[in-house]
Amino acid sequence: MPNISQRGLNMPASPIRKLVPLANKAKAKGLKVYHLNIGQPDLPTPEVAMEAMRAVDRKVLEYSPSEGNLGFREKLVKYYAKFNIHVGVEDIIITTGGSEAVFFSFMACLDPGDEIIVPEPAYANYMAFAISAGAVIKTIPSTIDEGFALPSVERFEELITPKTKAVLICNPNNPTGYLYTQKEMNQLRDIVKKYDLFLFSDEVYREFCYTGAPYISAFHLKGIENNVVLVDSVSKRYSECGIRIGALITKNLQVKENVMKWCQARLSPPLIGQIIAEASLDTPEDYMLEVYNEYVERRKFLIDGLNRIPGCYSPIPMGAFYTVAKLPIDNADKFCAWCLSEFEYEGQTIMMAPASGFYTTPGLGKNEVRIAYVLKKEELGKALTVLEKALEKYPGRTL
């Protein structure tokens, strides 16, 4: 039998994935499992999107252009303009989910061995795409005690080497829900400019900002227009993660040209997904507002509830639909596994994402979990009760 690749063996398996068999067992035992672990909104996909899919009237489901359908990209130009992001249709390349946009950004901009600086905790799959591209992620810890604010310029500069080619941010942030301030974005702009770096900015949660504080896109920053590669996705805002449609947006001609080579290699993004996504851009304002208000309420409900549980602490997330909370426990990996395998409260239990998967610095996030508020308030309430009861019983409780 041939030897398997070391690269594959070295790729870390996500801590959530390890919990999946435990969750399945819990369900098989008849337990109700509240999924606080996932980023799949429970809200309905807009009707206008579903209708567009049903109305597809083509004889052949052909390849679409490698850069995506022109009509869809034209509508995206108008969509971004609403957020004061002024890009041309030629700056937008449609990808197979935001995931592919991240991967193609790395492939197009970086060479093997190049380094990307990422504030952590960070979306775990960035690491996988970096490994795929042969790039190296260097993380700077942000801390729950500072509410996950952007680390200081000095911390960035400590990590910069001749191999440093990019900074990667997610704003609003998955997993922390943090929204970078104008001052923080200016700090990033200055670093990027001073060291001539790419700024990869994952802004898929822009629609979900709750505090009145402005959403500052990387494209709002002056003087670094050629450094910015924006990653986007329709998955979260229209609750259509399954269609796998995202976008990579850049004004940098060389980057575009390189990205297109990878786009052409994989031929085209999903056709039906593009039709659905294009129609989604016409989602009525009242749907968007309803979704927004729903998340606002859930967020308040969840965070208040978490902070009421003795020994728990969650900063108030300003965007997205996640929070990273600190629990009075020895080890979140163990606690999350224990909840699924050894605990139940009135026939229920909870599945959460241990925060260890979002840090690369060993030991960080050990007593933290990511909680997504993609459940209805009533269910969130029950899940909070289960969490409180679990913490009371958990043998590894620290407080």
Added chain:
Amino acid sequence: MPNISQRGLNMPASPIRKLVPLANKAKAKGLKVYHLNIGQPDLPTPEVAMEAMRAVDRKVLEYSPSEGNLGFREKLVKYYAKFNIHVGVEDIIITTGGSEAVFFSFMACLDPGDEIIVPEPAYANYMAFAISAGAVIKTIPSTIDEGFALPSVERFEELITPKTKAVLICNPNNPTGYLYTQKEMNQLRDIVKKYDLFLFSDEVYREFCYTGAPYISAFHLKGIENNVVLVDSVSKRYSECGIRIGALITKNLQVKENVMKWCQARLSPPLIGQIIAEASLDTPEDYMLEVYNEYVERRKFLIDGLNRIPGCYSPIPMGAFYTVAKLPIDNADKFCAWCLSEFEYEGQTIMMAPASGFYTTPGLGKNEVRIAYVLKKEELGKALTVLEKALEKYPGRTL
């Protein structure tokens, strides 16, 4: 402005892509352009597939499992069994097109610097995926004069180094239409076994074999079950290239485990595409037969027509819907560009794929083109006339 990646700059742009602007100009001038260059079938997507899409009755278009929907994979087990390919549902991983299956095969099995032996001419995008994975493709020329038969064992052995980790074939072949014989497949089996290599086998055209000669899958070969990674796609057989659904099939547990890590990183394959592809497996036999008969007729018509043009030669392709033909010209890149930019016959011209894009050995395929028979016979006839007239006028004609 940050420096762009060398990897991207080094990635070869496809020779077909360079022709696209010329084709657009020709169309803008009002010329009718016959597209002999593409692998997009003109035949209708099966009605049963379109109906399944229109009947989707879900509230949320959610992520599907990273390995693909279970129901679809179960139906694929039965589909493969019809071809005497006996695999379990756990051996099948759904991918975003056959393209992703090729890429994940490389990522999961190979480390940077590892070598893959590929008979050429070969599908140009294998090269792109190898570059993505940091792997190195070593090609062995097959020749039009030998009808593109598999090169001898000796030619393979000359290329084998300690870095050689895999052999990659496409069977039936794109671009040549060649179908490997039992003897050739046995030869591959022996090499793979002797040197402990992976055998990546792209078999997306299995439905299109025209000579009565049997289709031999890599999975039919005894004793190398753990070496085989099969690449599949529904694109060609159901004329649904746009839905981006393929599969990676392997019995090798380690490979599966590694592949799943990449699958999880990109979250899931397209949901609607899977629904369409699953329904396509129920396509009535008479549709499949009609499509098959249509290709049989076109193939005869095209090959006869080509061989009747003075100085042209095409071997008889045994499968797929392409042929590589030799033309009496100095340079196919120039000729194909000339047809689009400087030639017309009664308001018509042709677009073909220069074969240079399918070879990596410099100079090979210089007077060859790939022609796809994805047009109706009537259009193929007109295209053949245009080709004949073009060859008469072309200044770089050699015979």
